[in-house]
Amino acid sequence: MDRDQLEARILARGKELFAIAGSEKPSVFNKDWWTGKVMDWSMGHEDFKVQLFRFIDVLPCLKTEEMLNRHIQEYFSQGENIPAVLRLGAKGAGIGGRLGMKVLSRTIRKNLENMALQFIIGDTIPKTVKNLKKLRKEGFAFTLDILGEATVSEKEADLYAESYIRLLEGLEQARSDWAAIETNDSELDWGHAPRINISVKPSALYSQANPADFEGSVGHILDRLRPVYRKVVQLGGFMCIDTEMRKYKEIIFELYRRLRSDTEFKDYPHLGLAMQVYLKNSDRDIDLMLEWARQKSLPIWIRLVKGAYWDYEVVLARQSGWPIPVRTIKAETDAAFERSAEKILRNHDICHLACASHNARSVCSVLELARALEVPEERYEFQVLYGMAEPFRKALLKMTGRVRLYCPQGELLPGMAYLIRRLLENTSNESFLRQTFVEGRELEQLLQAPRVSAGSPATATKERVPRSESKSGLRPFSNEPFADFSLAEVREAFTAAISNVRARLGRSYALLIGGKEVATEQLLDSVNPAQPSEVIGRVCQAGIRQAEDAISAAQAAFQTWRDIPARERASYLIKTAEIARKRIYELAAWQILEAGKQWKQAYNDVSEGIDFLEYYAREMARLGEPRYMGHAPGEVNEYFYQPKGVAVVIAPWNFPFAISCGMCAAAIVAGNCVVYKPSNQTPIVGYTMLEVFREAGLPDGVLNYAAGRGAVIGDFLVDHPDVNLIAFTGSMEVGLRIIERAGRTPESQRSVKKVVAEMGGKNAIIIDDDADLDEAIPHVIDSAFGYQGQKCSACSRAIVLDTVYDRFAERLVEAARSVRIGPAEDPANFMGPVIDQAAQKNIQRYIELAEAEGTILYRSGPGQIPAEGYYVPITIVEGITPEHRLAQEEVFGPVLAVMRVKDFDQAIEWANSTRIALTGGVFSRSPAHLERCRREFRVGNLYFNRGCTGAVVDRQPFGGFKMSGIGSKAGGPDYLLQFMDPRTVTENTMRRGFVPIRSEDRWI
């Protein structure tokens, strides 16, 4: 193939396409209409565009006139008038006052709904069928996709699957009316393509789809997809499996392979798969799929797309610490599209190509490549989205005769989310359509081959610039990446780590005092809460003698450790982090078995521990530099910190690595020596933390491991006169006892003890009347029941505005019913056992209280809970008001009170009505309400439009006030200060009137 000739033909073809299309503009850009004018304005005014798109997102929830007016003013007026462009067409809006606003609001709503309808073929089956008939008359084939991909429960997933069956039944009746397109064959369009064609977003078919549970996700989606496909096959139709976010990619590919090779369907060829070329490894994906088809001798069908989730993938990667999975240079995506299309066309004997693009260059290159390669016409077709690029699609039809429109159908509510995706796509700077119809680029420029040059402006797109090293010689802090469960190697590493750890269960663990292992006669069995007969390990228990020895050892080590330079102390943390990083799967596996933590939660716990090590190392390097105060000449005032002495660290079981590690690391790096008492429920995880510190070479006595019963050594450690500091995380009851006892100062004591105490939470999430329930429900489920609700940050109160209460409660209950409960080592289980029998009994008592104080909305049935292990049911209770104990007391289990409030004022009042102020959340799309919460919802960590758990070191320094604790936020800039005392040394530098000159001094 002569590439120059090919280029010339692509250019000529492109020009022809534009000539046929003429001067007509796609309706989104047509300034004769309201939509075009508003789009035009938004592309020139980025702030307005953000507000407009956000407003479109919330619009379907604005059920009343009051809500609509309020939101229009909040989004668009900002104290001034609503922009003129939005007023267009609102006759009577100028009359002012309420009446004028009413007219204006109605017009805006109508116009935006019309804009959405432009992209939706019909909201009901009859309307859809009617509009399809028109399209087919114009010569377009179709593929139908049902809007509403956000399914939060299995009930919704069932409904979604059923809606496809209903739709197919509707099409079955209608098809007798449709003559096949461009052929004499009465059955097949173009002589080869089924007339009925649907596209399915697979993740919507299983509400619990989760990359960590690969097999389960594939299996459950298939359970619902199979009947849909069976119906398609029965109708002689076609089904394409759409590709969604990258996290589901491998699941989706596997679905395709399983369905395509299923004995029931393998002789039926009409099954397609969308493949995205914006992914950096798209070439390999396509190669593998083609190889698979050849190996199985099964013809396949690929819809080639660039990909619709570019922004999402970039943001997710950035927030998770992953490499960006999508190409970041637009021309690279365009080049990959052409390269992949060529590969498929060369394999046309085994793979049909659907070229899905609105980019004239991409389309013409496919067209000319196919001709150059002499690919028969029935082996490729062209696809565009309904409502987009209308002149282009008409011209393409004239030119090729084979154009299929991708037609979303369904209700306006999910349609708005779809509308935003399309508007973003149309108005993005990189969009071919924008460049063509708005910026009016030259034809030659638009049609030129995608060229990737180092200086191309697109190269600058948001790739991270490596940050230079700081003064301390350490790279600036960055969080440990989250686990990416879409990667098979990550899933395999978990399975392997769990079986390795399981092979090492049952060992005995000694104490560590002054660098020596100390065995005691008393041993405590630590067990797997999912299977209490499984002993994780037997741990020696410290008595008073060993506690005393540990304090003495810490005191002895302190004499040297405190004078080790801060940077050197910090380097031990960096080494410890490095070791933990290497052992991360193993460390997580211990938690999975000993604490009943799910894969993701366990991994996050270890990575949070690593973050604390890295973060506090840098913080100490910063704080370890003396500061010079004041500017008066003739004196030098040095301000620096010294460690407090012996620190007792009393750790909880719920974040057994992270919190232990955070408290110990802070104390150690600040120069203190530690007596560490792990929780008796998770002493082995505590021991693994000790191991990593030891492996890093921490000197003897700096960290002493004193596992033991609180009742035996707790008070002794707290009361001991040689202890200077107590860092505690745990229940309010124990925390208050520590604070009280630590306040007593016997005569022999040389310093007032410092207590850093993180205590409980009774956290609320407010659900406003305009909240996005598709988002709010999964986040509330996750915040309330993730790790069995055993986090101090967990949501235990959902405060819901009356107008959305019923819908919220109904969907929440169904979502709760959908989650799986069972051992944490199986990634299919969302919820595992609670920590021990005492916790189980305590939670049961609260469930009884819930029955007495309110009405149980939902409780997991006995069939959903394993018989063995410390399990409790998910419980959702309503009818709770602030006076109830359930609204005030921390349960530390999966019990959620749903509280109905009449308005937003009451929501804030109730949210603040506890003694505790740790975390909180608000789901609202009202800028004014969010602004109000910023000031009035008084908690330590407040989250807008996301769950209230999962704080990340440095990004969300964590901790509360009121009865939630005393002390400053962990993982934040003030934390280490609590472990040190500041000192000032002043030197008079003047000798007989002579003063050394320092640049900082102010002489005149």
Ligand SMILES: Cc1cc2nc3c(=O)[nH]c(=O)nc-3n(C[C@H](O)[C@H](O)[C@H](O)COP(=O)(O)OP(=O)(O)OC[C@H]3O[C@@H](n4cnc5c(N)ncnc54)[C@H](O)[C@@H]3O)c2cc1C
């Ligand atoms: C019929 C049909 C079905 C589709 N089905 C799916 C599907 O199942 N799954 C799916 O994900 N998408 C799907 N899409 C694709 C998607 O929705 C967009 O329509 C498509 O990516 C736009 O590409 P284009 O060639 O029309 O426009 P162009 O303007 O040429 O390309 C825009 C695309 O380039 C990519 N891009 C943007 N910025 C950059 C950058 N800085 N660096 C690199 N690349 C960049 C993005 O993919 C963006 O969408 C489908 C499209 C059609 C027409």
